[in-house]
Amino acid sequence: MAKTAPSRISAQRLLGQLRLAAKKGDRATLSLALDQMRTLAYSPRYWERYLSLLGNPLARLVDLLVIKQGERIAHQKGWKLSRVTAPRAAAKTRKGKKTGARRRPTPSAGTIQPSLFE
Numbered sequence: 001m002a003k004t005a006p007s008r009i010s011a012q013r014l015l016g017q018l019r020l021a022a023k024k025g026d027r028a029t030l031s032l033a034l035d036q037m038r039t040l041a042y043s044p045r046y047w048e049r050y051l052s053l054l055g056n057p058l059a060r061l062v063d064l065l066v067i068k069q070g071e072r073i074a075h076q077k078g079w080k081l082s083r084v085t086a087p088r089a090a091a092k093t094r095k096g097k098k099t100g101a102r103r104r105p106t107p108s109a110g111t112i113q114p115s116l117f118e
Contacts, residue, residue: 009036009046011053018058034066041069047077 014036021030037059040050053059054070063070 009040009049011049014053015056015059018056018062022058034062037062037067041067041073047073 014033017029017033017036020026021033037050037053040046040053041063051070051073054063060070
């Protein structure tokens with residue numbers, strides 16, 4: 001079988017391009033970084049490298065906004081992405097208040113739409 005050449009995409013160089021694009025607003029650098037990220041994201045051979053790249057906040061932001069593959073890849077492979085969970089205010093119980101269902105605010109008179117059928 002013929003061996004395929006290893007990827008020429010360096011994670012450090014790609015992150016450097018993303019930083020440069022973020023600092024200077026260079027569209028050419030951003031499009032080059034996006035192209036390289038898409039190459040990693042859309043080929044199953046490089047999924048592990050792509051998911052390790054998503055540890056960087058800039059790369060994660062680009063994936064969330066443009067590429068949208070990180071969650072799909074992790075789901076397909078059965079992996080769980082580590083998430084930082086912030087403590088919720090709802091988790092804290094307050095004395096004297098019920099934690100039941102919340103009521104919807106009533107719409108003001110100006111926002112009520114008249115019925116189409118009378």
